[in-house]
Amino acid sequence: MEHEQHTMSALSNFRSNLTLQFSLITNLENSIYKVKLALLSPSFPLCGTHNRSAHTTDNSIMPLKTSTSTMLDSETVPAVRPRKIRAAKAAMRITNPLRDIVDQLKVPANPPKPLISLSIGDPTVFGNLPTADNIIERLVENAQTGKYNGYCHSTGYEAARAAVARTHSTSRSPLTPSDIFLTSGCSGALEIAISAVADEGSNLLIPAPGFTLYAVVCDYKNVEKRFYQCKAENNWEADLEHMESLIDDKTAAILVNNPGNPTGAVYSEKHLRDILALAERYGLPIIADEIYEGIIFKGHSFHALGDLSDNVPILTVGGLAKNYLLPGWRLGWVIAHDRHDVLSEVKIGLLKLTQVILGACTLIQSVVEEALLNTPDTYSQQLTATLETHASFLNEKLEKIGGLQPVTPGGAMYLMFGIDLQRFGCKTDIDFSKKLLEEEMVLVLPGTLFQAPGFVRLVTCPPLDKLEEACERIKLFCERHDTKTK
Numbered sequence: 485m486e487h488e489q490h491t492m493s494a495l496s497n498f499r500s501n502l503t504l505q506f507s508l509i510t511n512l513e514n515s516i517y518k519v520k521l522a523l524l525s526p527s528f529p530l531c532g533t534h535n536r537s538a539h540t541t542d543n544s545i546m547p548l549k550t551s552t553s554t555m556l557d558s559e560t561v562p563a564v565r566p567r568k569i570r571a572a573k574a575a576m577r578i579t580n581p582l583r584d585i586v587d588q589l590k591v592p593a594n595p596p597k598p599l600i601s602l603s604i605g606d607p608t609v610f611g612n613l614p615t616a617d618n619i620i621e622r623l624v625e626n627a628q629t630g631k632y633n634g635y636c637h638s639t640g641y642e643a644a645r646a647a648v649a650r651t652h653s654t655s656r657s658p659l660t661p662s663d664i665f666l667t668s669g670c671s672g673a674l675e676i677a678i679s680a681v682a683d684e685g686s687n688l689l690i691p692a693p694g695f696t697l698y699a700v701v702c703d704y705k706n707v708e709k710r711f712y713q714c715k716a717e718n719n720w721e722a723d724l725e726h727m728e729s730l731i732d733d734k735t736a737a738i739l740v741n742n743p744g745n746p747t748g749a750v751y752s753e754k755h756l757r758d759i760l761a762l763a764e765r766y767g768l769p770i771i772a773d774e775i776y777e778g779i780i781f782k783g784h785s786f787h788a789l790g791d792l793s794d795n796v797p798i799l800t801v802g803g804l805a806k807n808y809l810l811p812g813w814r815l816g817w818v819i820a821h822d823r824h825d826v827l828s829e830v831k832i833g834l835l836k837l838t839q840v841i842l843g844a845c846t847l848i849q850s851v852v853e854e855a856l857l858n859t860p861d862t863y864s865q866q867l868t869a870t871l872e873t874h875a876s877f878l879n880e881k882l883e884k885i886g887g888l889q890p891v892t893p894g895g896a897m898y899l900m901f902g903i904d905l906q907r908f909g910c911k912t913d914i915d916f917s918k919k920l921l922e923e924e925m926v927l928v929l930p931g932t933l934f935q936a937p938g939f940v941r942l943v944t945c946p947p948l949d950k951l952e953e954a955c956e957r958i959k960l961f962c963e964r965h966d967t968k969t970k
């Protein structure tokens with residue numbers, strides 16, 4: 485009996501304890517809801533459910549029910565759905581001007597003619613410029629061995645780096661595989677080269693006109709981009725006075741692109757030496773984008789900055805995309821030309837940066853040696869001859885159209901022409917390109933995209949019959965809009 489009573493009282497104590505704990509838990513839950521609701525309320529400084537600041541990093545859950553009173557009164561746990569996740573600021577800083585501008589160039593719903601696109605620097609799209617057979621054969625063989633399916637050193641296979649070092653060494657600037665960093669395309673090379681020398685808040689001097697990616701990487705890295713002018717009337721040479729005026733104590737490097745995109749300009753040895761002298765005076769390294777090094781027309785010579793430089797450290801970037809017509813294979817490189825051993829820390833930085841994504845595709849790396857050392861010279865000669873014929877053809881045709889001023893390229897795969905905009909009743913080069921597309925279905929890229937307003941860029945890769953047809957249509961368009969002859 486006594487035992488029973490004791491058990492009953494123990495049970496009753498247990499129940500009241502349970503009730504107490506339950507009510508504590510309920511109160512606690514209510515308090516949590518109240519705090520959550522306060523945080524989620526539009527009046528809370530950071531967190532209105534629909535007007536949250538883009539800068540908040542709070543990713544807490546959001547109640548499905550919108551009526552606060554129902555929620556507070558209810559003891560049931562409300563269903564929740566995840567709050568919209570904000571993108572990181574660095575990602576959102578990236579704006580690809582190509583997209584912004586090309587989106588304005590819409591192909592009409594009922595196109596009057598088939599499209600001829602002279603817009604994208606991908607030499608493979610028309611199928612008239614195949615890559616070298618030996619590279620394809622080696623790729624197939626290598627794939628079948630199964631030896632190139634694994635990871636490799638993050639800077640790349642030794643054999644591939646040795647091939648880049650060998651083909652880019654000169655007696656004045658000898659290189660070893662440790663000077664080479666293989667990357668995913670030349671774009672990857674540009675990203676790590678810029679990242680290795682330019683801190684957030686520093687500035688980088690980049691060419692105008694210039695390849696759009698330079699500015700994109702600067703924006704992503706929070707590096708200030710400072711455009712130095714390159715003038716059409718001077719074969720697109722850099723205006724050195726202007727370049728010098730942009731330098732200050734936060735300047736990290738000068739980026740030089742030779743041969744140039746979008747200009748097709750090939751710089752003289754003298755001009756390159758003048759740039760080197762300026763960089764040396766200010767103790768600045770140069771990032772030399774020489775991806776078009778192999779496409780040089782008659783009457784021009786290519787001079788690698790790494791070879792010319794005595795005292796200026798040079799990070800040269802290049803790759804397989806253009807010289808070997810393999811843009812989709814995404815194989816690029818950074819070469820550190822460092823005669824005075826002043827880039828040792830930067831090279832450690834480059835190594836660390838390659839470790840982020842563990843280097844370039846190993847199967848593609850396995851053919852770098854074959855491409856660079858065994859491709860017959862005739863392959864490159866033929867490619868250059870074809871692109872030179874195309875460039876001269878375009879130059880000749882466009883020169884004859886009143887109101888257009890083509891600038892003869894010395895290499896690469898582009899040609900720019902200036903437009904007498906007023907004469908054609910166009911406000912901008914974007915306007916010109918837009919009307920040309922709508923009326924004649926010829927797609928060219930407005931110079932504004934490359935910091936060259938008043939110009940457009942053509943790609944010289946398509947077959948001659950396409951280029952001829954394009955010129956014919958550009959002529960028709962210009963004649964139709966020419967206010968001088970009306």
Ligand SMILES: Cc1ncc(COP(=O)(O)O)c(C=O)c1O
Pocket residue numbers: 605668669670671672695741744745773775803804805811814815816
């Ligand atoms: C001047 C220049 N640099 C770099 C690149 C990027 O090359 P990749 O396709 O190897 O990334 C391009 C591509 O068009 C280019 O024109």
